[in-house]
Amino acid sequence: MIDGSLHIAPARAPRAGFQPERLLVIDPLSRRFGDYAIAELPKLLGRGDVLVVNDAATLPASLRVDEELELRLVAARSDGAFEAVTLGAGDYRIPTEQRGAPRQLGEGDRLRLGDDLAARVVHVDPAEPRYVRLRFESHGAALFSALYRHGRPIQYAYLAEPLALWEVQTRYASRPWSFEMPSAGRPLTFESLFELERRGAVVTYVTHAAGVSSTGSAALDARLPLPERFEIPEATVSAIARARGVGGRVIAAGTSVTRALEGRASDSGQLLAGTGETALRLGPSCEPCVVDGLLTGLHEPGTSHFELLEAFAPRPLLLRALEHAARTGYLQHELGDSCLILAGALLEGLAA
Numbered sequence: 001m002i003d004g005s006l007h008i009a010p011a012r013a014p015r016a017g018f019q020p021e022r023l024l025v026i027d028p029l030s031r032r033f034g035d036y037a038i039a040e041l042p043k044l045l046g047r048g049d050v051l052v053v054n055d056a057a058t059l060p061a062s063l064r065v066d067e068e069l070e071l072r073l074v075a076a077r078s079d080g081a082f083e084a085v086t087l088g089a090g091d092y093r094i095p096t097e098q099r100g101a102p103r104q105l106g107e108g109d110r111l112r113l114g115d116d117l118a119a120r121v122v123h124v125d126p127a128e129p130r131y132v133r134l135r136f137e138s139h140g141a142a143l144f145s146a147l148y149r150h151g152r153p154i155q156y157a158y159l160a161e162p163l164a165l166w167e168v169q170t171r172y173a174s175r176p177w178s179f180e181m182p183s184a185g186r187p188l189t190f191e192s193l194f195e196l197e198r199r200g201a202v203v204t205y206v207t208h209a210a211g212v213s214s215t216g217s218a219a220l221d222a223r224l225p226l227p228e229r230f231e232i233p234e235a236t237v238s239a240i241a242r243a244r245g246v247g248g249r250v251i252a253a254g255t256s257v258t259r260a261l262e263g264r265a266s267d268s269g270q271l272l273a274g275t276g277e278t279a280l281r282l283g284p285s286c287e288p289c290v291v292d293g294l295l296t297g298l299h300e301p302g303t304s305h306f307e308l309l310e311a312f313a314p315r316p317l318l319l320r321a322l323e324h325a326a327r328t329g330y331l332q333h334e335l336g337d338s339c340l341i342l343a344g345a346l347l348e349g350l351a352a
Contacts, residue, residue: 047200
């Protein structure tokens with residue numbers, strides 16, 4: 001919110017259909033913006049362009065120890081352990097930052113999370129005791145079966161009803177890596193993806209373990225995003241190289257895709273296939289070298305997500321566009337309307 005004047009209402013429930021969702025297109029080249037429907041996305045991309053999606057499925061990352069303690073998984077480590085944050089009493093109706101302080105856990109504590117699911121605390125962050133590392137007693141398929149029986153998707157306080165697990169998946173979700181929904185891809189239908197390819201664009205993917213947006217601790221929130229793992233296939237690197245060769249543009253469906261691509265390129269000096277971790281924080285000082293445009297959700301100024309958008313468009317243009325969105329009834333947050341920031345994307349006659 002800026003001077004108390006800008007407020008975009010949140011979407012409070014999943015919509016019955018996907019096509020009615022709106023798409024605010026912001027063109028940093030012309031300094032203009034326009035109103036579209038998400039179904040019109042294929043018309044805004046051209047032959048040679050590449051849309052990169054995050055195909056990570058969303059885990060049921062919220063686990064109850066008891067009425068006074070909730071665990072939220074936030075990252076998976078290469079050694080099989082998980083990072084987690086603890087929250088106190090309350091449920092999804094209470095904003096994360098307003099939840100009661102959780103009881104402090106110590107190394108060696110055993111947590112019973114279900115009749116066939118238990119974990120032991122193996123590390124407590126010395127600077128933030130709510131940030132812990134867990135090692136589950138079960139492994140492989142047995143662990144994931146138990147997680148899906150006893151866990152729930154992370155919820156949001158602005159929603160009217162709790163989300164079911166299927167409501168936080170994209171249509172093309174694959175491996176269960178994400179801890180919160182990679183929501184930028186949520187409104188993309190197979191029809192729209194097929195239409196993109198029919199028009200000459202390429203749709204490809206990365207797998208990125210999208211982390212949590214809020215931990216309940218201001219000190220820990222300041223450290224977000226925490227390191228997140230990713231995998232970039234060779235086919236995606238090749239598709240991006242071909243796009244560069246023909247003057248095409250690379251559009252990331254979400255900041256998780258952007259962090260994977262830009263984090264990989266910044267680490268190695270070039271975009272290479274493979275796996276890794278990134279804690280890259282996008283913002284006005286970050287100049288993307290791989291991604292040309294961003295498909296994402298709407299979030300008000302003053303939020304960390306708004307700061308991410310400043311890597312792709314100047315702040316004054318973003319403020320004008322979001323003031324328009326607030327006036328004209330766009331909806332924000334994970335289940336809200338979408339925004340495309342891409343130079344040269346506007347169709348004639350539909351820009352403001």
